[in-house]
Amino acid sequence: MPDGLLERPASALHQQLDGPTLIHLPGRHERPLVVSVLQHGNEITGWEAVRRLLKSHYQRDELPRSLIIFIGNPVAARQRLRRLDDQPDFNRCWPGGIETDSAYTSLFREIHDRLLEARPMAVIDVHNNTGLNPHYAAVNRIRSDYLRLASMFSSKVVYFTIPTGTLSHSMSEFCPSVTLECGQAGEVHGTDHSLAYIETCLHQESISLQPVDADAVHLFHMVATVNVNPDVLFGFGRVPADVAFRDALDEFNFTELPLGTSFGTVLNNELPPLIATDNEGRDITADYFDFSGGELLTTREIMPSMLTLDRRVIQQDCLCYLMERIHYEDNEEVTGIDPLPEGLHRSDIPD
Numbered sequence: 001m002p003d004g005l006l007e008r009p010a011s012a013l014h015q016q017l018d019g020p021t022l023i024h025l026p027g028r029h030e031r032p033l034v035v036s037v038l039q040h041g042n043e044i045t046g047w048e049a050v051r052r053l054l055k056s057h058y059q060r061d062e063l064p065r066s067l068i069i070f071i072g073n074p075v076a077a078r079q080r081l082r083r084l085d086d087q088p089d090f091n092r093c094w095p096g097g098i099e100t101d102s103a104y105t106s107l108f109r110e111i112h113d114r115l116l117e118a119r120p121m122a123v124i125d126v127h128n129n130t131g132l133n134p135h136y137a138a139v140n141r142i143r144s145d146y147l148r149l150a151s152m153f154s155s156k157v158v159y160f161t162i163p164t165g166t167l168s169h170s171m172s173e174f175c176p177s178v179t180l181e182c183g184q185a186g187e188v189h190g191t192d193h194s195l196a197y198i199e200t201c202l203h204q205e206s207i208s209l210q211p212v213d214a215d216a217v218h219l220f221h222m223v224a225t226v227n228v229n230p231d232v233l234f235g236f237g238r239v240p241a242d243v244a245f246r247d248a249l250d251e252f253n254f255t256e257l258p259l260g261t262s263f264g265t266v267l268n269n270e271l272p273p274l275i276a277t278d279n280e281g282r283d284i285t286a287d288y289f290d291f292s293g294g295e296l297l298t299t300r301e302i303m304p305s306m307l308t309l310d311r312r313v314i315q316q317d318c319l320c321y322l323m324e325r326i327h328y329e330d331n332e333e334v335t336g337i338d339p340l341p342e343g344l345h346r347s348d349i350p351d
């Protein structure tokens, strides 16, 4: 650990780190836990949790398990931004993604390979979001050990395969991986929660493959990504724009909405105000929304997540994701161990 680094808030890390950084800390169990923070520079909860954990508990004591800390984007953290305008989204640059900036994708490939060499027990990628969201975990694979790792953080678990190029997705072929959504950056209980979770994980001997109790995990999967049409002027509340979303739209997050729920008013109907795409990139807007009556109405039962009122996030990322519940007690995939792609050998790695 570089001297003095733990004293620095996310916005000051750039004084010692000029880009993506891996820090290896040895512990009693050799196989490391990987904790990734600040892939998005304004999402400081992960770094706050890591530095508090290390300062308070492990300044002198040995860690129960080796820890690899990945610090993603200290340069954007300096500006308190998700990313700089000339940077790609770091959590889309990992192997398996479609990002085309080869300087970054080859760097992230190298980091990925380093992580694999360390044979991690599990990978935890800590994020924040900007709307009102409960804390939840996301997995990219439905398997009991992955769900167990997720359920230790929250009973709300989201399964996603899009967007690609995320850290957790790229590591999911090799070891249990989760993305944590810890509410909004700067909330103390988000830091408390992720700190306690990382510490719990550090003390695990292994992540059990025993089936997870159905009550312990409410599993949802993403069926669509919703973007505001870039050619449409939008606002919130009573505003003169093509589409005026309702105030406090983010109160809908993680709420199962009946059909006919209004997202706002459509004042100019020439272009569709929203574009919903499925996981294969097909336009499925008409399956979920109706704009024809001057109102933006849902046309089937859905549960949004990551709804935000932050214009920059809406323009750089998306308005929200749409999710449906997976009734996985019927799904034998959950209790079984699905085969690994050829050439990968998670199961023959001794703990």
Ligand SMILES: [Zn+2]
Binding pocket: 039, 040, 043, 127, 128
């Ligand atoms: Zn993030």
